[in-house]
Amino acid sequence: MKIKSTQQLKLPIGVGDFRFGTLEKKFIRKVIVSNRLSYGPMTQEFERKFSAEHDCRFGIFCNSGTSALHIAIAALKEVYKWNNGDEIIVPAITFIATSNVVLHNNLKPVFVDVDRFTYNINPSLIEEKITERTRGIIPVHLFGLPADMEYIVEIARGNKLRIIEDSCETMFATYKGKKVGSFGDIGCFSTYIAHFLVTGIGGICTTNSSRLAVIIKSLMNHGRDAIYISIDDDNKKGKELFRIVERRFKFIRLGHSFRATELEAAIGLAQLMKKGDIITKRRENAAYLTAGLRDLEEFLQLPYTPKDREHNFMMYPIVLKKGNKKKLVRFLEENMIETRDMMPLLNQPLYIKLFGNIQNEYPVAKWIQNNGFYIGCHQYLMKKELDYVIDKFHQFYKKYG
Numbered sequence: 001m002k003i004k005s006t007q008q009l010k011l012p013i014g015v016g017d018f019r020f021g022t023l024e025k026k027f028i029r030k031v032i033v034s035n036r037l038s039y040g041p042m043t044q045e046f047e048r049k050f051s052a053e054h055d056c057r058f059g060i061f062c063n064s065g066t067s068a069l070h071i072a073i074a075a076l077k078e079v080y081k082w083n084n085g086d087e088i089i090v091p092a093i094t095f096i097a098t099s100n101v102v103l104h105n106n107l108k109p110v111f112v113d114v115d116r117f118t119y120n121i122n123p124s125l126i127e128e129k130i131t132e133r134t135r136g137i138i139p140v141h142l143f144g145l146p147a148d149m150e151y152i153v154e155i156a157r158g159n160k161l162r163i164i165e166d167s168c169e170t171m172f173a174t175y176k177g178k179k180v181g182s183f184g185d186i187g188c189f190s191t192y193i194a195h196f197l198v199t200g201i202g203g204i205c206t207t208n209s210s211r212l213a214v215i216i217k218s219l220m221n222h223g224r225d226a227i228y229i230s231i232d233d234d235n236k237k238g239k240e241l242f243r244i245v246e247r248r249f250k251f252i253r254l255g256h257s258f259r260a261t262e263l264e265a266a267i268g269l270a271q272l273m274k275k276g277d278i279i280t281k282r283r284e285n286a287a288y289l290t291a292g293l294r295d296l297e298e299f300l301q302l303p304y305t306p307k308d309r310e311h312n313f314m315m316y317p318i319v320l321k322k323g324n325k326k327k328l329v330r331f332l333e334e335n336m337i338e339t340r341d342m343m344p345l346l347n348q349p350l351y352i353k354l355f356g357n358i359q360n361e362y363p364v365a366k367w368i369q370n371n372g373f374y375i376g377c378h379q380y381l382m383k384k385e386l387d388y389v390i391d392k393f394h395q396f397y398k399k400y401g
């Protein structure tokens with residue numbers, strides 16, 4: 001495979017992409033014609049379909065994955081009467097939002113090292129971190145791969161802990177035949193750019209608990225009495241209308257303004273209808289990259305999918321087994337292949353300030369942080385672009401390997 005010119009390629013090769021297709025435009029047009037921008041039929045349909053896809057009874061669409069996580073934790077904190085300073089288990093490799101929302105809820109993130117092949121939380125290290133103040137676990141399904149949920153659920157049950165799945169990077173994937181987002185009390189997803197389904201900004205909470213669903217809705221609506229969530233509630237009749245009128249401007253908890261609009265929901269609904277194609281293409285692209293890079297396995301640790309789960313490849317993660325990551329990343333970037341550091345967390349300036357220099361307690365996370373990065377394998381990448389990526393890796397190792 002020799003690539004002579006980059007002219008026919010679409011460069012740069014990004015970690016994600018989004019294009020308005022016919023369906024997205026059609027549904028957006030529907031919103032424009034309806035003159036309805038606030039929570040309405042598009043959002044309701046998106047919530048219903050997205051939650052059903054994840055085997056959950058309730059879906060609540062809000063304005064980001066971070067907001068979804070924030071109000072998920074807040075809802076559990078309220079229901080289970082957690083105190084400020086109680087502890088939540090979080091993996092030592094994740095996007096910073098996972099642990100930031102714990103802090104924003106006045107709780108304490110307690111980090112657990114990750115598995116060196118899946119990059120997800122290592123369940124065998126969780127129990128030693130549980131104290132009498134531990135209240136919950138946030139397993140993160142990173143890069144499209146579900147965490148080891150059977151063990152996590154078992155540990156949570158045995159220790160009376162709640163589970164919030166941070167599924168912001170993984171949609172529709174199964175673990176032992178069960179969908180992500182349906183294992184814990186609440187699942188949280190993101191539809192930010194470069195994610196699996198893209199709506200621009202957006203987040204979704206999934207749950208099977210009607211009680212939690214009501215609280216989450218209220219929390220994203222300023223803490224409003226959940227009797228009034230949509231302007232359609234004004235259309236109720238008789239006694240019910242009077243009850244609503246009396247209570248619709250009552251705020252019963254400290255809430256947020258985390259709402260999205262019908263426009264994001266319209267895009268989400270269109271994207272949801274294409275999910276099969278998106279999954280297929282991402283898996284094919286990841287398999288193609290793996291086949292093309294296989295002969296470099298002496299240098300590179302390529303993605304690994306345990307047999308009991310599906311990988312839907314939001315990204316294509318790589319960790320260097322030897323050699324200099326900086327040099328390789330620079331080479332790729334110079335050649336217009338976008339890379340991102342692999343979720344450095346404990347070495348972030350803020351976290352060093354908050355928790356001190358604790359990186360050495362998490363050797364696998366430290367190894368990944370220092371040697372890992374990811375590239376894109378999204379559905380818009382064509383074979384020629386993947387060939388280009390594969391070729392550039394080979395060029396690098398020929399020159400410097």
Ligand SMILES: Cc1ncc(COP(=O)(O)O)c(C=O)c1O
Pocket residue numbers: 063064065066067094095097098140166168169190191192202203
């Ligand atoms: C693991 C993880 N959690 C949470 C988030 C936050 O999602 P959002 O950007 O929609 O707030 C992200 C976003 O990239 C993420 O990767």
